[in-house]
Amino acid sequence: MANHLTRFNPFGDLAGFESLRGLDDFFGRFPLASSFAGRGDEPRLNIDVTETEQAYAVKAEVPGARKEDIKVSLEGNVVSIRVEKTREDVEKEGETVLRRERYHGVQMRRFSLGHDIDASGATARCTDGVLELTLPKKASAQGARQLDIQ
Known part of the structure; x- marks a missing residue:
């Protein structure tokens, strides 16, 4: 008997709806989300x-x-x-910061x-x-x- 484990995402089916697209990403935007995920910044x-x-x-x-x-x-x-x-914080004119990780x-x-x-x-x-x-x-x-x- 083979074990086929899949990760269950309760919002996976809902994300297919256009109005709810990215709902699974929504909860990752909170400041404490990375602490709960076990990967502190x-x-x-x-x-x-x-x-x-x-x-x-x-x-x-x-x-x-x-x-x-x-x-x-x-x-x-x-x-x-x-x-x-x-x-x-030196930003040049016409330059947009896309991501800061340092x-x-x-x-x-x-x-x-x-x-x-x-x-x-x-x-x-x-x-x-x-x-x-x-x-x-x-x-x-x-x-x-x-x-x-x-």
Whole structure:
């Protein structure tokens, strides 16, 4: 017995009527529709974190962001990255914008590490849309402590 699954569209038959054409598209035009569909339009600030005995290395994707729009703050073992991207609204006369998909707004990422960071020795650089942080561990930090279970 073969399985023949078809996607059921309750408005499919109605869309054939001229007055109701595009009814299935109507509900996709609401601002929250993409959230319900599971495909948010806001990009995520993706990071990679690696560790050595002396330091942590963090790489974050920040495509299209300028260096002056990136803020990194360190507090103990907590790292905060804030990126603000602005839209360039330069339109030429006689030109019509048909679609805008490039994101503009604020992206933030905050995470904690196992050891306190020596903020005085930390470095940051941004090249080719990748933010690279070198975060040395504090020498006196004990880091995460494992408890013995009794």
